[in-house]
Amino acid sequence: MAGQKVKLKDQLGRVVRVGSDATGATVGKDLRWPDGAVVKPSDIRNPSTDTGSTGSLAPTVWKLIREIPANIQKLAKLADIGFTTRGGDGEWYQRLIAQGEGIAVTNGDGVAGDPTVALAELDNVGGGALQKTARDGYGRLAGTSDATTDDLTEGSTNLYHTEARAAAAAPVQSVNTKTGAVVLGPSDVGAQPASANLTAWAAIAPAAKADDSSVVHKAGTETITGAKTFSVDQYLSGVGTALRTDANTGSYLTLRDGVVGVTLSSNGGMRFLVAGGTEAFRFQSGAAVFSFAGVPVTDNGVPWGDPAVRWSELRAANGTINTSDAREKTPVRPLTPAELAAAVELGCEIGGYQWLAMIEVKGAAARQHIGMTVQRAIEIMQSHGLDPCAYGFICYDEWPELPEIRHEWPAQPQVVDDFGNLVREAVDAGFEIVQQHRPAGDRYSFRMDELLAFIARGLAHRLDTVEQRLRDAGL
Template identity: 35%
Template sequence: MKSPGFAAQPGQGEPIAGRDGRVSRAWANYFAQLALAQTGDDLRHLYEALAARVADLADGQTLRIIGRNSVNSAGTSVVEIQLVGDELSPGNTEYYGTGPDGAKGFFPVADAIEVEAADLDKVVGADGVVTLGLADVPDVGGGTLQKTVFDAKGRKTGTSAATTDDLDEGTGNLYYTDVRADARIAAQKGVANGLATLDAGAKLPANQLPALAITDTFVVASQSAMLALAAERGDVAVRTDLQKSFILTAEPAGTLGNWQELLVPTGNPGTVTSVALSVPTGLAVAGSPITSSGTFTVSYAAGYQGYTSVEATKLSGIAAGATVGATWGANLASIPANITSWAGIAPATKADASALAGKYDKTGGPITGAVSLQGNSSRFVFYDDNLDVPVIDVGAGYGTATDRNGYIANRNATGFIEVSAFNFSRRFRLVSDGFLFNGPLYPSDDNLYSAALASARFSVVYAGTGTINTSDAREKTPVRPLTAVELAAAIELGGEIGAYKWLEMVGAKGEAAREHIGLTVQRAIEVMQSHGLDPFAYGFICYDEWDELPEIRGEDGEIVQKHRAADNRYSFRMDELLAFIARGLAHRLDAMEQRLSAAGL
């Protein structure tokens, strides 16, 4: 068999594949000839042609494949062609293209579809499939009747004002017309469960009225006249001869048994002609008795008046028969008769006090209850047995005759109350502007009571030296070093110190309010917490709160306890806070010195 002739090998400019990705016709024919080669000469001929082509390439000719746009090419002797950003299995819900940022690759089809929210809804399923639907239209309420026209695709093409003429009648709902209304009324006239009619005189016919019982009243003077009445059932006959009334319960009226007497409820007959009012002793009444109409007026009788329960308690302590201005012995049985007028007792010496003690005999037993003693216009005093000074002896017999227990007295005219003990060596005075004492002030128990309260503070404490706080090692746990976290918090707290003014002083003095140096507790709490520390575990952070106290007044209206609102307050133990900050700053200085030393400075 003769081998077919072979065409020349495709030229150098002939592409192997076309734009559609298929092998070009020239190369397809060449490969077909190669497949049909039947003899060694044929194969040798083809091989020699390829070898010559390869030799041409070896002599410096190159075969270059260039990728354009979205196509990349790589390699020299073996060239690989692929799409930029290609994927192995992009899926049927993705498309290949260039994204908004210029990147090439496969992108979800759903991202390339935008809809008007007011017109369409877009739903992307888990598989990437996009479903479009009409968006819901909000119900904006009723309005003017409109006629709307839609095309074959359901799109609204126009609206216009509508009337009932545009609505077709149904089988059950019909338009109202005069003819139809008249026919309906005519069908309902005069029938059961229908409409009542009116006659020519605009009145209801008798056959459309229910049976009526109209009661008449007849006045007669005898039984025979009553039986002769043309009465109907329900009529009433008033018998003037008997002063009674009868009602006809059944017809005919000529039968006496058909008349029933109308009975009147029984009771105590009589007429009220007068009403009088009596009152207890001490009250007087005017306008009594009332015989027709009128008003009673009740008032205190002459020599009487009302009083409150508090006044009644005070009056109960006055002996029976006491009168205003009477002497003590005559009407106050609890006071001996030889005491005349209380206002006349104004002892000025110890001898006068002794005379008063002799007059007041208290051997009958202790004085109980509240006792109020009032002197003349200047004072009333008690005297010590050893000193010619006005005192209240609070412990007679304590110590020697020259070393009495003490007294409470208004010492002079400067207006202070003095409390003295141990022969005047220690005094405590309540003066007009505060307290005055000439001895040490200390509590009865050690380290148990505080001075002032969080809700009732001293404004300023003046002292010659600072306070002395206990720092005895025997009363403390061993002092531990501060941790790295605590040192960092201490350093940051040092940076928070600044200047401020008290708001209360700004309100009182305005711009003249003075500057103070420090920081707020709230900011210190924030700093401690930012370092993971519990601020309330440290003694320099203080917080107090208190409940509300109501105002309490005495019997005479004086304020015994002031009102206090519930509130709270943050405070510092400033000495401990500054010690904490100082340790942080010392740590910072140590670190700086170490770095300088390491740098040879």
């Protein structure tokens, strides 16, 4: 017979010839292994140990038999645990019985035994509104509805309250030891007695009492006339509070006792008044305007200005008057040769300069000034063996850093009274800087009047020397 060759699934590459009239092979009869041994039913039950006739291929024998149907081969490929089912696409799938909400499943993969399905136990989460419940024959909740006390049977001790039972109860025997037709006073119910002014007000005949329009109210806009005298100190508090007069006068707040006080206004700034109501000084348009002499609190104890915060200019009709009273000084001594030599050299250092800050503002138009630098004066003094800091015309100041300080306030809602009258406007959260940040620094300065006096004495000494030489030369 002609037939055809079929390659065997072995490593030797052998083939067998299958006749054209072949109808297949039968396990245990004429189905053979590659070595020619007949395949027994026990051989294809996936034995756990090698039988010897199949070599090391016994555990995977199904993968080597072509005649096994494709769906069985797919079934053999499943590797997970669980139940097997075939889908509509012809594929095999493995499934587990999984628990759902309120359902408990034991042994869902069937490995340890048959699966069991039961209702899960529910925790008692407590009650709520009074309700009636209905259940079906299986004990499941079928519905709820509102319940009333009529749905509850009255017990032997928890009796319902009824009007008839209340009327039948014993009446009140006494109130605060009082019996019969009781009239209660404030002390009988723990109330405090009325204040004297309230009692006096109640005693006034209604016709003699002031009507509502004559009373100053806590809230709302009202006009108050006449002088008001308070027996105790009064305070204004809250954001934006103020005592205002007619806006046409521009005066907002006046605090005074008739002769001395402070007036705040929109067009006059802040005015400070002295005896007789005369203005002493005021703050207005970025300037302090004085009507009287400014005097420090203590003599020779308070500076005007600060090394770190200086006045840019000081304008006056006359120069400053400096104390030079012999009763307050040591005797004036003559300058030493070293001091005279330093004074002459300092005079030669006088020249022109410009302020760097002004150059940034005005450029080349910045004005020329005459003088010298303190650092150069220090060098000259030291070159003559003198201590610069021992002389009053040499000044050096330094200051620490100042942190920025803010005054902050939270947002405040609008406040109205019971009648809808505005008591306080809403206020947004915010802040104001009450102290600007200032870095640490230092600065050199001159007491120019003393420096010029020092230089003048040196120049006088130089003139004396020249005149003496002329005299010695007979000139």
